[in-house]
Amino acid sequence: METADKKTGITVRPQLPEAVPGFKDFGHVPLKSVHNCRDLGGMPAADGKHIRPGRLLRSASLHAMTPEDANALLDEHALVEVVDFRMSGEVDRALDKVGELPFVTYRFLPVLPEHRDTAEPPQPRPGIDAFSMMETVYRTFVTSREGITAYTEFLNGLLERETGATLWHCTQGKDRTGTGAMLVEHALGVSEENIRRDYLATNLFADDMMDELAKLLEHVPLMDKAADQAGAALFAYPRYLDTELSAIKEGWGSVDAYLDQALDFGPDKRARLRELYLA
Structure with a gap:
Protein backbone atom coordinates (compact mmCIF):
# COMPACT_ATOMS: atom_id res chain seq x y z
CA MET A 1 0.00 0.00 0.00
CA GLU A 2 1.36 3.43 -0.99
CA THR A 3 2.14 5.96 1.71
CA ALA A 4 1.04 9.57 1.41
CA ASP A 5 3.29 12.61 1.26
CA LYS A 6 3.32 14.17 4.73
CA LYS A 7 2.77 17.70 3.44
CA THR A 8 0.03 17.11 0.87
CA GLY A 9 -1.35 13.60 1.30
CA ILE A 10 -0.58 12.75 -2.33
CA THR A 11 -0.14 9.03 -3.05
CA VAL A 12 0.13 9.12 -6.87
CA ARG A 13 3.66 10.40 -6.63
CA PRO A 14 5.18 12.26 -9.56
CA GLN A 15 7.92 10.22 -11.22
CA LEU A 16 11.46 11.61 -11.22
CA PRO A 17 13.65 11.21 -14.32
CA GLU A 18 16.97 9.51 -14.75
CA ALA A 19 19.85 11.86 -15.56
CA VAL A 20 20.70 12.72 -19.17
CA PRO A 21 24.46 12.36 -19.79
CA GLY A 22 26.05 15.74 -20.55
CA PHE A 23 22.91 17.64 -19.54
CA LYS A 24 23.74 18.70 -15.99
CA ASP A 25 20.77 19.24 -13.67
CA PHE A 26 18.49 19.34 -16.74
CA GLY A 27 19.77 22.81 -17.51
CA HIS A 28 18.17 24.33 -14.42
CA VAL A 29 18.53 28.11 -14.26
CA PRO A 30 18.27 29.04 -10.55
CA LEU A 31 16.20 32.21 -10.69
CA LYS A 32 14.46 33.43 -7.53
CA SER A 33 11.23 34.71 -9.08
CA VAL A 34 10.78 32.57 -12.22
CA HIS A 35 10.07 28.92 -11.50
CA ASN A 36 11.10 25.85 -13.46
CA CYS A 37 13.46 27.80 -15.73
CA ARG A 38 15.72 25.55 -17.78
CA ASP A 39 18.22 25.96 -20.61
CA LEU A 40 18.12 23.05 -23.07
CA GLY A 41 21.79 23.64 -23.87
CA GLY A 42 23.87 20.48 -23.51
CA MET A 43 21.12 18.01 -24.32
CA PRO A 44 22.35 15.29 -26.73
CA ALA A 45 20.78 15.60 -30.17
CA ALA A 46 21.26 14.50 -33.80
CA ASP A 47 24.57 13.35 -35.29
CA GLY A 48 26.41 13.24 -31.97
CA LYS A 49 25.86 16.96 -31.44
CA HIS A 50 24.34 18.84 -28.50
CA ILE A 51 21.90 21.71 -28.21
CA ARG A 52 23.76 25.02 -27.96
CA PRO A 53 23.61 26.71 -24.53
CA GLY A 54 21.89 30.07 -24.27
CA ARG A 55 19.52 29.53 -27.20
CA LEU A 56 16.46 27.59 -26.00
CA LEU A 57 14.94 28.35 -22.58
CA ARG A 58 11.70 27.13 -20.99
CA SER A 59 10.04 28.29 -17.79
CA ALA A 60 6.90 29.07 -15.85
CA SER A 61 5.30 32.51 -16.25
CA LEU A 62 7.24 35.75 -15.82
CA HIS A 63 4.57 37.65 -13.89
CA ALA A 64 6.61 37.77 -10.65
CA MET A 65 9.99 38.35 -12.29
CA THR A 66 12.31 40.63 -10.33
CA PRO A 67 14.68 43.14 -11.96
CA GLU A 68 17.58 40.95 -10.81
CA ASP A 69 16.22 37.89 -12.59
CA ALA A 70 15.38 39.97 -15.67
CA ASN A 71 18.98 41.16 -15.78
CA ALA A 72 20.21 37.58 -15.44
CA LEU A 73 18.11 36.50 -18.43
CA LEU A 74 19.32 39.46 -20.47
CA ASP A 75 22.99 39.45 -19.51
CA GLU A 76 23.77 35.82 -18.80
CA HIS A 77 21.39 34.15 -21.25
CA ALA A 78 21.12 36.76 -24.03
CA LEU A 79 17.32 36.64 -24.07
CA VAL A 80 15.83 38.14 -27.24
CA GLU A 81 12.31 36.68 -27.39
CA VAL A 82 9.54 35.51 -25.03
CA VAL A 83 6.75 33.22 -26.28
CA ASP A 84 3.67 33.06 -24.06
CA PHE A 85 1.46 29.98 -24.57
CA ARG A 86 -1.18 30.98 -21.99
CA MET A 87 -4.80 31.97 -22.52
CA SER A 88 -5.92 35.60 -22.33
CA GLY A 89 -7.45 35.17 -18.87
CA GLU A 90 -4.19 33.84 -17.51
CA VAL A 91 -2.29 36.70 -19.07
CA ASP A 92 -4.71 39.30 -17.69
CA ARG A 93 -4.47 37.82 -14.21
CA ALA A 94 -0.68 37.45 -14.18
CA LEU A 95 0.85 39.70 -16.82
CA ASP A 96 4.44 38.96 -17.84
CA LYS A 97 6.76 41.74 -16.72
CA VAL A 98 7.97 42.43 -20.23
CA GLY A 99 8.77 45.98 -19.20
CA GLU A 100 11.73 44.54 -17.32
CA LEU A 101 13.02 43.12 -20.62
CA PRO A 102 13.79 46.03 -22.97
CA PHE A 103 14.29 45.17 -26.65
CA VAL A 104 12.96 41.63 -26.09
CA THR A 105 10.22 40.54 -28.51
CA TYR A 106 7.02 39.24 -26.87
CA ARG A 107 4.71 36.85 -28.73
CA PHE A 108 1.30 35.77 -27.45
CA LEU A 109 0.51 32.32 -28.90
CA PRO A 110 -2.38 30.74 -26.94
CA VAL A 111 -2.38 26.96 -27.32
CA LEU A 112 -5.87 26.25 -25.93
CA PRO A 113 -9.15 27.36 -27.54
CA GLU A 114 -10.64 30.47 -25.95
CA HIS A 115 -14.39 30.12 -25.41
CA ARG A 116 -16.83 32.92 -24.74
CA ASP A 117 -17.45 31.83 -21.16
CA THR A 118 -13.86 31.29 -20.11
CA ALA A 119 -10.34 32.35 -20.91
CA GLU A 120 -8.73 30.01 -18.40
CA PRO A 121 -7.52 26.41 -18.72
CA PRO A 122 -9.87 23.72 -17.34
CA GLN A 123 -9.46 22.96 -13.65
CA PRO A 124 -10.15 19.80 -11.61
CA ARG A 125 -13.70 19.74 -10.23
CA PRO A 126 -15.54 17.39 -7.87
CA GLY A 127 -16.79 14.30 -9.66
CA ILE A 128 -14.34 14.57 -12.56
CA ASP A 129 -11.20 12.46 -12.72
CA ALA A 130 -8.43 15.03 -13.04
CA PHE A 131 -5.97 12.61 -14.67
CA SER A 132 -8.43 11.86 -17.48
CA MET A 133 -9.17 15.58 -17.81
CA MET A 134 -5.47 16.32 -18.21
CA GLU A 135 -5.14 13.63 -20.88
CA THR A 136 -7.97 15.30 -22.81
CA VAL A 137 -6.23 18.66 -22.50
CA TYR A 138 -2.97 17.19 -23.81
CA ARG A 139 -4.76 15.85 -26.87
CA THR A 140 -6.16 19.33 -27.42
CA PHE A 141 -2.68 20.86 -27.35
CA VAL A 142 -1.63 19.00 -30.50
CA THR A 143 -4.93 18.54 -32.36
CA SER A 144 -6.86 21.79 -31.94
CA ARG A 145 -6.65 24.57 -34.52
CA GLU A 146 -5.31 26.89 -31.84
CA GLY A 147 -2.61 24.49 -30.70
CA ILE A 148 -1.48 23.73 -34.23
CA THR A 149 -1.35 27.46 -35.06
CA ALA A 150 0.60 28.29 -31.90
CA TYR A 151 3.20 25.56 -32.33
CA THR A 152 3.54 26.29 -36.07
CA GLU A 153 4.34 29.93 -35.36
CA PHE A 154 6.60 28.98 -32.47
CA LEU A 155 8.76 26.54 -34.43
CA ASN A 156 8.97 28.67 -37.55
CA GLY A 157 9.83 31.69 -35.43
CA LEU A 158 12.89 29.88 -34.10
CA LEU A 159 14.31 29.89 -37.62
CA GLU A 160 14.38 33.69 -37.52
CA ARG A 161 16.67 33.78 -34.46
CA GLU A 162 20.26 33.32 -35.53
CA THR A 163 21.59 34.55 -32.19
CA GLY A 164 20.28 34.99 -28.66
CA ALA A 165 17.82 32.98 -26.61
CA THR A 166 14.11 32.32 -27.03
CA LEU A 167 12.19 31.56 -23.83
CA TRP A 168 8.76 29.94 -24.04
CA HIS A 169 6.39 29.44 -21.14
CA CYS A 170 2.86 28.82 -19.94
CA THR A 171 1.74 29.13 -16.30
CA GLN A 172 3.72 26.36 -14.59
CA GLY A 173 6.17 25.64 -17.40
CA LYS A 174 4.99 22.04 -17.55
CA ASP A 175 2.21 21.20 -20.01
CA ARG A 176 2.00 23.61 -22.96
CA THR A 177 5.65 24.48 -22.38
CA GLY A 178 6.54 20.79 -22.19
CA THR A 179 4.76 20.14 -25.47
CA GLY A 180 6.73 22.93 -27.11
CA ALA A 181 9.93 21.44 -25.74
CA MET A 182 8.99 17.97 -27.00
CA LEU A 183 8.44 19.29 -30.53
CA VAL A 184 11.67 21.32 -30.60
CA GLU A 185 13.69 18.46 -29.17
CA HIS A 186 12.27 15.96 -31.63
CA ALA A 187 13.02 18.31 -34.52
CA LEU A 188 16.60 18.59 -33.24
CA GLY A 189 17.03 14.82 -33.11
CA VAL A 190 16.82 14.29 -29.35
CA SER A 191 15.95 10.68 -28.53
CA GLU A 192 12.45 9.90 -27.26
CA GLU A 193 14.00 8.54 -24.07
CA ASN A 194 15.68 11.87 -23.33
CA ILE A 195 12.61 13.84 -24.37
CA ARG A 196 10.69 11.89 -21.73
CA ARG A 197 13.36 12.54 -19.13
CA ASP A 198 13.31 16.26 -19.83
CA TYR A 199 9.51 16.28 -19.63
CA LEU A 200 9.58 14.67 -16.18
CA ALA A 201 12.33 17.00 -14.97
CA THR A 202 9.65 19.51 -13.98
CA ASN A 203 9.03 17.26 -10.98
CA LEU A 204 12.57 17.90 -9.75
CA PHE A 205 11.83 21.59 -9.36
CA ALA A 206 8.37 21.29 -7.87
CA ASP A 207 8.86 22.54 -4.31
CA ASP A 208 6.71 25.58 -5.03
CA MET A 209 4.02 23.35 -6.54
CA MET A 210 4.01 21.13 -3.46
CA ASP A 211 3.45 24.25 -1.35
CA GLU A 212 0.64 25.31 -3.69
CA LEU A 213 -0.99 21.90 -3.41
CA ALA A 214 -0.73 21.88 0.39
CA LYS A 215 -2.30 25.35 0.58
CA LEU A 216 -5.14 24.31 -1.72
CA LEU A 217 -5.96 21.24 0.33
CA GLU A 218 -5.76 23.04 3.66
CA HIS A 219 -8.95 25.03 3.25
CA VAL A 220 -10.89 23.60 0.29
CA PRO A 221 -12.96 20.42 0.84
CA LEU A 222 -12.52 18.46 -2.38
CA MET A 223 -13.64 15.02 -3.46
CA ASP A 224 -12.23 11.71 -2.20
CA ALA A 262 0.39 20.02 -39.39
CA LEU A 263 3.13 22.46 -38.40
CA ASP A 264 4.67 23.27 -41.79
CA PHE A 265 8.05 22.18 -40.47
CA GLY A 266 9.43 19.73 -42.97
CA PRO A 267 12.92 18.23 -43.41
CA ASP A 268 14.51 21.39 -44.85
CA LYS A 269 13.33 23.48 -41.93
CA ARG A 270 14.42 20.83 -39.43
CA ALA A 271 17.85 20.78 -41.05
CA ARG A 272 18.06 24.57 -40.74
CA LEU A 273 16.96 24.38 -37.11
CA ARG A 274 19.82 21.97 -36.43
CA GLU A 275 22.30 24.33 -38.10
CA LEU A 276 21.16 27.14 -35.82
CA TYR A 277 20.77 25.30 -32.51
CA LEU A 278 23.22 22.37 -32.47
CA ALA A 279 26.98 22.29 -31.99
Whole structure:
Protein backbone atom coordinates (compact mmCIF):
# COMPACT_ATOMS: atom_id res chain seq x y z
CA MET A 1 0.00 0.00 0.00
CA GLU A 2 1.36 3.43 -0.99
CA THR A 3 2.14 5.96 1.71
CA ALA A 4 1.04 9.57 1.41
CA ASP A 5 3.29 12.61 1.26
CA LYS A 6 3.32 14.17 4.73
CA LYS A 7 2.77 17.70 3.44
CA THR A 8 0.03 17.11 0.87
CA GLY A 9 -1.35 13.60 1.30
CA ILE A 10 -0.58 12.75 -2.33
CA THR A 11 -0.14 9.03 -3.05
CA VAL A 12 0.13 9.12 -6.87
CA ARG A 13 3.66 10.40 -6.63
CA PRO A 14 5.18 12.26 -9.56
CA GLN A 15 7.92 10.22 -11.22
CA LEU A 16 11.46 11.61 -11.22
CA PRO A 17 13.65 11.21 -14.32
CA GLU A 18 16.97 9.51 -14.75
CA ALA A 19 19.85 11.86 -15.56
CA VAL A 20 20.70 12.72 -19.17
CA PRO A 21 24.46 12.36 -19.79
CA GLY A 22 26.05 15.74 -20.55
CA PHE A 23 22.91 17.64 -19.54
CA LYS A 24 23.74 18.70 -15.99
CA ASP A 25 20.77 19.24 -13.67
CA PHE A 26 18.49 19.34 -16.74
CA GLY A 27 19.77 22.81 -17.51
CA HIS A 28 18.17 24.33 -14.42
CA VAL A 29 18.53 28.11 -14.26
CA PRO A 30 18.27 29.04 -10.55
CA LEU A 31 16.20 32.21 -10.69
CA LYS A 32 14.46 33.43 -7.53
CA SER A 33 11.23 34.71 -9.08
CA VAL A 34 10.78 32.57 -12.22
CA HIS A 35 10.07 28.92 -11.50
CA ASN A 36 11.10 25.85 -13.46
CA CYS A 37 13.46 27.80 -15.73
CA ARG A 38 15.72 25.55 -17.78
CA ASP A 39 18.22 25.96 -20.61
CA LEU A 40 18.12 23.05 -23.07
CA GLY A 41 21.79 23.64 -23.87
CA GLY A 42 23.87 20.48 -23.51
CA MET A 43 21.12 18.01 -24.32
CA PRO A 44 22.35 15.29 -26.73
CA ALA A 45 20.78 15.60 -30.17
CA ALA A 46 21.26 14.50 -33.80
CA ASP A 47 24.57 13.35 -35.29
CA GLY A 48 26.41 13.24 -31.97
CA LYS A 49 25.86 16.96 -31.44
CA HIS A 50 24.34 18.84 -28.50
CA ILE A 51 21.90 21.71 -28.21
CA ARG A 52 23.76 25.02 -27.96
CA PRO A 53 23.61 26.71 -24.53
CA GLY A 54 21.89 30.07 -24.27
CA ARG A 55 19.52 29.53 -27.20
CA LEU A 56 16.46 27.59 -26.00
CA LEU A 57 14.94 28.35 -22.58
CA ARG A 58 11.70 27.13 -20.99
CA SER A 59 10.04 28.29 -17.79
CA ALA A 60 6.90 29.07 -15.85
CA SER A 61 5.30 32.51 -16.25
CA LEU A 62 7.24 35.75 -15.82
CA HIS A 63 4.57 37.65 -13.89
CA ALA A 64 6.61 37.77 -10.65
CA MET A 65 9.99 38.35 -12.29
CA THR A 66 12.31 40.63 -10.33
CA PRO A 67 14.68 43.14 -11.96
CA GLU A 68 17.58 40.95 -10.81
CA ASP A 69 16.22 37.89 -12.59
CA ALA A 70 15.38 39.97 -15.67
CA ASN A 71 18.98 41.16 -15.78
CA ALA A 72 20.21 37.58 -15.44
CA LEU A 73 18.11 36.50 -18.43
CA LEU A 74 19.32 39.46 -20.47
CA ASP A 75 22.99 39.45 -19.51
CA GLU A 76 23.77 35.82 -18.80
CA HIS A 77 21.39 34.15 -21.25
CA ALA A 78 21.12 36.76 -24.03
CA LEU A 79 17.32 36.64 -24.07
CA VAL A 80 15.83 38.14 -27.24
CA GLU A 81 12.31 36.68 -27.39
CA VAL A 82 9.54 35.51 -25.03
CA VAL A 83 6.75 33.22 -26.28
CA ASP A 84 3.67 33.06 -24.06
CA PHE A 85 1.46 29.98 -24.57
CA ARG A 86 -1.18 30.98 -21.99
CA MET A 87 -4.80 31.97 -22.52
CA SER A 88 -5.92 35.60 -22.33
CA GLY A 89 -7.45 35.17 -18.87
CA GLU A 90 -4.19 33.84 -17.51
CA VAL A 91 -2.29 36.70 -19.07
CA ASP A 92 -4.71 39.30 -17.69
CA ARG A 93 -4.47 37.82 -14.21
CA ALA A 94 -0.68 37.45 -14.18
CA LEU A 95 0.85 39.70 -16.82
CA ASP A 96 4.44 38.96 -17.84
CA LYS A 97 6.76 41.74 -16.72
CA VAL A 98 7.97 42.43 -20.23
CA GLY A 99 8.77 45.98 -19.20
CA GLU A 100 11.73 44.54 -17.32
CA LEU A 101 13.02 43.12 -20.62
CA PRO A 102 13.79 46.03 -22.97
CA PHE A 103 14.29 45.17 -26.65
CA VAL A 104 12.96 41.63 -26.09
CA THR A 105 10.22 40.54 -28.51
CA TYR A 106 7.02 39.24 -26.87
CA ARG A 107 4.71 36.85 -28.73
CA PHE A 108 1.30 35.77 -27.45
CA LEU A 109 0.51 32.32 -28.90
CA PRO A 110 -2.38 30.74 -26.94
CA VAL A 111 -2.38 26.96 -27.32
CA LEU A 112 -5.87 26.25 -25.93
CA PRO A 113 -9.15 27.36 -27.54
CA GLU A 114 -10.64 30.47 -25.95
CA HIS A 115 -14.39 30.12 -25.41
CA ARG A 116 -16.83 32.92 -24.74
CA ASP A 117 -17.45 31.83 -21.16
CA THR A 118 -13.86 31.29 -20.11
CA ALA A 119 -10.34 32.35 -20.91
CA GLU A 120 -8.73 30.01 -18.40
CA PRO A 121 -7.52 26.41 -18.72
CA PRO A 122 -9.87 23.72 -17.34
CA GLN A 123 -9.46 22.96 -13.65
CA PRO A 124 -10.15 19.80 -11.61
CA ARG A 125 -13.70 19.74 -10.23
CA PRO A 126 -15.54 17.39 -7.87
CA GLY A 127 -16.79 14.30 -9.66
CA ILE A 128 -14.34 14.57 -12.56
CA ASP A 129 -11.20 12.46 -12.72
CA ALA A 130 -8.43 15.03 -13.04
CA PHE A 131 -5.97 12.61 -14.67
CA SER A 132 -8.43 11.86 -17.48
CA MET A 133 -9.17 15.58 -17.81
CA MET A 134 -5.47 16.32 -18.21
CA GLU A 135 -5.14 13.63 -20.88
CA THR A 136 -7.97 15.30 -22.81
CA VAL A 137 -6.23 18.66 -22.50
CA TYR A 138 -2.97 17.19 -23.81
CA ARG A 139 -4.76 15.85 -26.87
CA THR A 140 -6.16 19.33 -27.42
CA PHE A 141 -2.68 20.86 -27.35
CA VAL A 142 -1.63 19.00 -30.50
CA THR A 143 -4.93 18.54 -32.36
CA SER A 144 -6.86 21.79 -31.94
CA ARG A 145 -6.65 24.57 -34.52
CA GLU A 146 -5.31 26.89 -31.84
CA GLY A 147 -2.61 24.49 -30.70
CA ILE A 148 -1.48 23.73 -34.23
CA THR A 149 -1.35 27.46 -35.06
CA ALA A 150 0.60 28.29 -31.90
CA TYR A 151 3.20 25.56 -32.33
CA THR A 152 3.54 26.29 -36.07
CA GLU A 153 4.34 29.93 -35.36
CA PHE A 154 6.60 28.98 -32.47
CA LEU A 155 8.76 26.54 -34.43
CA ASN A 156 8.97 28.67 -37.55
CA GLY A 157 9.83 31.69 -35.43
CA LEU A 158 12.89 29.88 -34.10
CA LEU A 159 14.31 29.89 -37.62
CA GLU A 160 14.38 33.69 -37.52
CA ARG A 161 16.67 33.78 -34.46
CA GLU A 162 20.26 33.32 -35.53
CA THR A 163 21.59 34.55 -32.19
CA GLY A 164 20.28 34.99 -28.66
CA ALA A 165 17.82 32.98 -26.61
CA THR A 166 14.11 32.32 -27.03
CA LEU A 167 12.19 31.56 -23.83
CA TRP A 168 8.76 29.94 -24.04
CA HIS A 169 6.39 29.44 -21.14
CA CYS A 170 2.86 28.82 -19.94
CA THR A 171 1.74 29.13 -16.30
CA GLN A 172 3.72 26.36 -14.59
CA GLY A 173 6.17 25.64 -17.40
CA LYS A 174 4.99 22.04 -17.55
CA ASP A 175 2.21 21.20 -20.01
CA ARG A 176 2.00 23.61 -22.96
CA THR A 177 5.65 24.48 -22.38
CA GLY A 178 6.54 20.79 -22.19
CA THR A 179 4.76 20.14 -25.47
CA GLY A 180 6.73 22.93 -27.11
CA ALA A 181 9.93 21.44 -25.74
CA MET A 182 8.99 17.97 -27.00
CA LEU A 183 8.44 19.29 -30.53
CA VAL A 184 11.67 21.32 -30.60
CA GLU A 185 13.69 18.46 -29.17
CA HIS A 186 12.27 15.96 -31.63
CA ALA A 187 13.02 18.31 -34.52
CA LEU A 188 16.60 18.59 -33.24
CA GLY A 189 17.03 14.82 -33.11
CA VAL A 190 16.82 14.29 -29.35
CA SER A 191 15.95 10.68 -28.53
CA GLU A 192 12.45 9.90 -27.26
CA GLU A 193 14.00 8.54 -24.07
CA ASN A 194 15.68 11.87 -23.33
CA ILE A 195 12.61 13.84 -24.37
CA ARG A 196 10.69 11.89 -21.73
CA ARG A 197 13.36 12.54 -19.13
CA ASP A 198 13.31 16.26 -19.83
CA TYR A 199 9.51 16.28 -19.63
CA LEU A 200 9.58 14.67 -16.18
CA ALA A 201 12.33 17.00 -14.97
CA THR A 202 9.65 19.51 -13.98
CA ASN A 203 9.03 17.26 -10.98
CA LEU A 204 12.57 17.90 -9.75
CA PHE A 205 11.83 21.59 -9.36
CA ALA A 206 8.37 21.29 -7.87
CA ASP A 207 8.86 22.54 -4.31
CA ASP A 208 6.71 25.58 -5.03
CA MET A 209 4.02 23.35 -6.54
CA MET A 210 4.01 21.13 -3.46
CA ASP A 211 3.45 24.25 -1.35
CA GLU A 212 0.64 25.31 -3.69
CA LEU A 213 -0.99 21.90 -3.41
CA ALA A 214 -0.73 21.88 0.39
CA LYS A 215 -2.30 25.35 0.58
CA LEU A 216 -5.14 24.31 -1.72
CA LEU A 217 -5.96 21.24 0.33
CA GLU A 218 -5.76 23.04 3.66
CA HIS A 219 -8.95 25.03 3.25
CA VAL A 220 -10.89 23.60 0.29
CA PRO A 221 -12.96 20.42 0.84
CA LEU A 222 -12.52 18.46 -2.38
CA MET A 223 -13.64 15.02 -3.46
CA ASP A 224 -12.23 11.71 -2.20
CA LYS A 225 -8.54 11.35 -3.00
CA ALA A 226 -8.42 15.15 -3.13
CA ALA A 227 -4.64 15.33 -3.01
CA ASP A 228 -4.18 13.03 -5.98
CA GLN A 229 -6.84 14.87 -8.00
CA ALA A 230 -5.26 18.27 -7.34
CA GLY A 231 -1.78 16.90 -7.92
CA ALA A 232 -2.84 15.64 -11.35
CA ALA A 233 -2.87 19.23 -12.60
CA LEU A 234 0.34 20.28 -10.88
CA PHE A 235 2.87 17.59 -11.81
CA ALA A 236 4.18 15.91 -14.96
CA TYR A 237 3.05 12.31 -15.43
CA PRO A 238 4.21 9.94 -18.21
CA ARG A 239 0.61 9.14 -19.15
CA TYR A 240 0.09 12.74 -20.32
CA LEU A 241 3.00 12.63 -22.76
CA ASP A 242 1.92 9.14 -23.87
CA THR A 243 -1.57 10.46 -24.62
CA GLU A 244 -0.17 13.37 -26.60
CA LEU A 245 2.15 11.20 -28.68
CA SER A 246 -0.69 8.73 -29.30
CA ALA A 247 -2.92 11.56 -30.55
CA ILE A 248 -0.18 12.66 -32.95
CA LYS A 249 0.38 9.14 -34.25
CA GLU A 250 -3.37 8.49 -34.61
CA GLY A 251 -3.83 11.65 -36.65
CA TRP A 252 -0.61 11.85 -38.64
CA GLY A 253 1.24 8.54 -38.23
CA SER A 254 4.40 9.91 -36.61
CA VAL A 255 5.85 13.01 -35.01
CA ASP A 256 7.87 13.68 -38.17
CA ALA A 257 4.69 13.59 -40.26
CA TYR A 258 2.98 15.87 -37.73
CA LEU A 259 5.81 18.37 -38.06
CA ASP A 260 5.62 18.14 -41.86
CA GLN A 261 1.87 18.22 -42.38
CA ALA A 262 0.39 20.02 -39.39
CA LEU A 263 3.13 22.46 -38.40
CA ASP A 264 4.67 23.27 -41.79
CA PHE A 265 8.05 22.18 -40.47
CA GLY A 266 9.43 19.73 -42.97
CA PRO A 267 12.92 18.23 -43.41
CA ASP A 268 14.51 21.39 -44.85
CA LYS A 269 13.33 23.48 -41.93
CA ARG A 270 14.42 20.83 -39.43
CA ALA A 271 17.85 20.78 -41.05
CA ARG A 272 18.06 24.57 -40.74
CA LEU A 273 16.96 24.38 -37.11
CA ARG A 274 19.82 21.97 -36.43
CA GLU A 275 22.30 24.33 -38.10
CA LEU A 276 21.16 27.14 -35.82
CA TYR A 277 20.77 25.30 -32.51
CA LEU A 278 23.22 22.37 -32.47
CA ALA A 279 26.98 22.29 -31.99
